[in-house]
Amino acid sequence: MSLDHVPVLHGDEELFSRTAHLFATATEITCAARDLNTWAATRPRPRDARPASMPRLRKLYRPEVLLNPSMAQHLRATAARGAEVRITQDDINETIIIDRRLAILAGDVVDGRRGYGIVTEPAVVQNVASLFDAAWRSGTDLAVYDAQHAELRALAPRVLELLASGCKDETAARTLGLGVRTYRRRVAELMAVLGADSRFQAGARARDLGLI
Amino acid sequence: MSLDHVPVLHGDEELFSRTAHLFATATEITCAARDLNTWAATRPRPRDARPASMPRLRKLYRPEVLLNPSMAQHLRATAARGAEVRITQDDINETIIIDRRLAILAGDVVDGRRGYGIVTEPAVVQNVASLFDAAWRSGTDLAVYDAQHAELRALAPRVLELLASGCKDETAARTLGLGVRTYRRRVAELMAVLGADSRFQAGARARDLGLI
DNA sequence: CCGGGAATGGCAACTTCTTGCCGGGATTGG
DNA sequence: CCAATCCCGGCAAGAAGTTGCCATTCCCGG
Numbered sequence: 001m002s003l004d005h006v007p008v009l010h011g012d013e014e015l016f017s018r019t020a021h022l023f024a025t026a027t028e029i030t031c032a033a034r035d036l037n038t039w040a041a042t043r044p045r046p047r048d049a050r051p052a053s054m055p056r057l058r059k060l061y062r063p064e065v066l067l068n069p070s071m072a073q074h075l076r077a078t079a080a081r082g083a084e085v086r087i088t089q090d091d092i093n094e095t096i097i098i099d100r101r102l103a104i105l106a107g108d109v110v111d112g113r114r115g116y117g118i119v120t121e122p123a124v125v126q127n128v129a130s131l132f133d134a135a136w137r138s139g140t141d142l143a144v145y146d147a148q149h150a151e152l153r154a155l156a157p158r159v160l161e162l163l164a165s166g167c168k169d170e171t172a173a174r175t176l177g178l179g180v181r182t183y184r185r186r187v188a189e190l191m192a193v194l195g196a197d198s199r200f201q202a203g204a205r206a207r208d209l210g211l212i
Numbered sequence: 213m214s215l216d217h218v219p220v221l222h223g224d225e226e227l228f229s230r231t232a233h234l235f236a237t238a239t240e241i242t243c244a245a246r247d248l249n250t251w252a253a254t255r256p257r258p259r260d261a262r263p264a265s266m267p268r269l270r271k272l273y274r275p276e277v278l279l280n281p282s283m284a285q286h287l288r289a290t291a292a293r294g295a296e297v298r299i300t301q302d303d304i305n306e307t308i309i310i311d312r313r314l315a316i317l318a319g320d321v322v323d324g325r326r327g328y329g330i331v332t333e334p335a336v337v338q339n340v341a342s343l344f345d346a347a348w349r350s351g352t353d354l355a356v357y358d359a360q361h362a363e364l365r366a367l368a369p370r371v372l373e374l375l376a377s378g379c380k381d382e383t384a385a386r387t388l389g390l391g392v393r394t395y396r397r398r399v400a401e402l403m404a405v406l407g408a409d410s411r412f413q414a415g416a417r418a419r420d421l422g423l424i
Numbered sequence: 425c426c427g428g429g430a431a432t433g434g435c436a437a438c439t440t441c442t443t444g445c446c447g448g449g450a451t452t453g454g
Numbered sequence: 455c456c457a458a459t460c461c462c463g464g465c466a467a468g469a470a471g472t473t474g475c476c477a478t479t480c481c482c483g484g
Contacts, residue, residue, distance in 0.1 A: 151431090164416055166409030169471065179433035184472070197378030198440095199471085203415025204376055204424055212416055363461095381441070391463035396442070410470095411441085 011113035015104070019118075022098055030097045030132055032060040033106075035209055036071045057083035060092060060132070060139055063193045066146065067156050067211055079142050086139030091195070095128060103128045152189050157211070159186050163203065164212045223325035227316070231330075234310055242309045242344055244272040245318075247421055248283045269295035272304060272348055275357065275405045279368050279423055284358075291354050298351030301407070307340060315340045364401050369423070371398050375415065376424045 009015045023029065059078065066072045066087070079085040094106035103125045107115035119125055140148075155176070162172035173183035187199075194209075196202035206212050221227045235241065271290065278284045278299070291297040306318035315337045319327035331337055352360075367388070374384035385395035399411075406421075408414035418424050 163410070163412045166413040168469095181433045181435090181473095182431080185432090188472075198375070199410065199412040200375045200415035201378040203412035203417075204419040205415075207416040207419040380439095385463095393443095393463045393465090394461080397462090400442075 007118045008107070009116045009118065010110070015116045019104065022102065026055045026098045028056045028058075028099050030058045030060070030095075030129070030136070032092045032095045032132055032135065033065075034062050034092065034094060035065055036061075036068075036074065054082060058136065059083055059085045060088055060136055061085070062092065062195065063087050063089065063145065063149070064195065064205065064209055066149070067153060067190075067193060067206075068209055069153075072146075072153070075142060076146070085142035086136060087142060087145040088135050088139035089195070090135045090138055092135050095132060097125065097129050097132060100129050101125060149189075149193070152186065152193070155186055156190055159183070159190055160206055160212050163187070163199070164206070219330045220319070221328045221330065222322070227328045231316065234314065238267045238310045240268045240270075240311050242270040242272070242307075242341070242348070244304045244307045244344055244347065245277075246274050246304065246306060247277055248273075248280075248286065266294055270348065271295055271297045272300055272344070272351055273297070274304065274407065275299050275301065275361070276407065276417065276421055278358070278361065279365060279402075279405060279418075280421055281365075284365070287354060288358070297354035298348060299354060299357040300347050300351035302347045302350055303407070304347050307344060309337065309341050309344060312341050313337060361401075361405070364398065364405070367398055368402055371395070371402060372418055372424050375399065375411070376418070 009018055075085055096104040103119040105117040107117055158176060162175060169180055169183055173180045191202045194202050194205045196205055221230055287297055308316040315331040317329040319329055370388060381392055381395055385392045403414045406414050406417045408417055
């Protein structure tokens with residue numbers, strides 16, 4: 001197996017222009033992402049007046065995407081159009097798998113363009129698909145997760161703002177009219193959703209997601 | 213004085229195309245910024261083969277820009293080309309003042325484009341210029357500041373990485389081969405440079421500056 | 425009206441961070 | 455070589471954040 005032959009596309013435009021025909025003919029698309037910067041945001045919907053050969057769409061995201069109202073709304077709309085959307089706590093890699101025969105792996109951003117590795121080697125694609133399946137099984141359906149965390153998201157923007165302002169928990173809690181214990185509960189939940197072990201990490205991630 | 217007539221340009225391209233002639237004929241330009249995303253980064257140098265009518269250039273930045281090696285290098289190069297560069301702890305607004313007659317005030321980012329307010333009203337421009345002067349006087353010359361904080365910047369990237377990894381101070385210190393006390397000194401210095409009161413804020417700001 | 429479940433917030437024990445203090449080792453200038 | 459200085463890192467007191475526990479309250483379905 002030659003490991004040195006993985007074509008890499010640079011930037012979203014190149015990705016879209018070179019892979020559009022694959023999406024057009026696909027019957028099963030699975031998609032995993034840590035945020036919406038990668039796939040969906042820049043490609044709102046390929047062509048939503050094409051319900052004839054609607055492929056099976058499975059989308060797997062990390063919970064923090066739901067903290068961004070517009071991202072959350074986008075996902076709900078996607079689900080409403082027939083896609084299966086799940087949320088997982090797993091530390092997933094950003095991946096698209098088409099018909100279990102081709103995988104697109106998002107890489108690092110270089111010079112403002114993200115690299116996308118195109119994998120066709122069947123054995124590798126199968127492995128990637130297995131990893132996806134495992135994460136998929138561990139995921140929660142969007143609607144369920146959504147309901148469970150409704151009250152968190154209601155408060156999250158203000159909590160984030162207060163955290164970003166640098167004030168102490170005591171101050172922030174009073175500002176929100178909450179007890180310190182409850183405020184800290186919200187912060188802890190927020191950090192769990194962000195997958196952050198420390199407040200520093202939470203701050204970085206929140207900024208990353210454009211939540212502050 | 214009518215407050216409702218401040219022309220606003222949207223996005224860097226529009227700003228550059230509409231104000232290029234102003235920069236070309238200016239004899240004194242002052243520039244304040246919290247980071248290099250606003251002015252300098254996207255406009256490396258207007259035309260550096262034009263030393264004939266070199267205007268007086270004063271640039272004032274917040275210390276955290278120096279944490280980014282490429283930003284720091286850019287500033288040093290700017291200073292080497294004859295600009296006066298200072299560092300201030302003040303919470304400055306992003307501003308350009310041309311010949312003390314026109315001020316360009318950076319505003320918020322909307323739809324990915326930053327708004328730039330163009331102010332020509334003499335009284336307002338004078339006020340803005342006074343604010344700038346005050347901050348300028350409180351600033352430290354780049355070379356001096358640079359020397360004072362050399363050893364911090366050497367360690368900063370690794371400290372930031374460890375903070376971003378979410379590990380405890382104990383772990384991070386040992387990873388760096390430092391005592392916990394020293395590691396915490398570095399973190400405190402870093403937070404001071406970032407102007408952060410909490411680690412959450414520091415994380416957000418670090419991410420903001422692209423330091424992690 | 426009553427019992428169950430969920431959210432709240434006070435309490436408290438612990439952990440983690442923050443900082444001043446200070447002695448010891450390295451560096452530098454005389 | 456000595457002294458001044460700087461940086462390091464242990465110590466410790468105190469502040470801030472983390473979490474389990476639990477009584478109280480509210481809401482809801484029975």
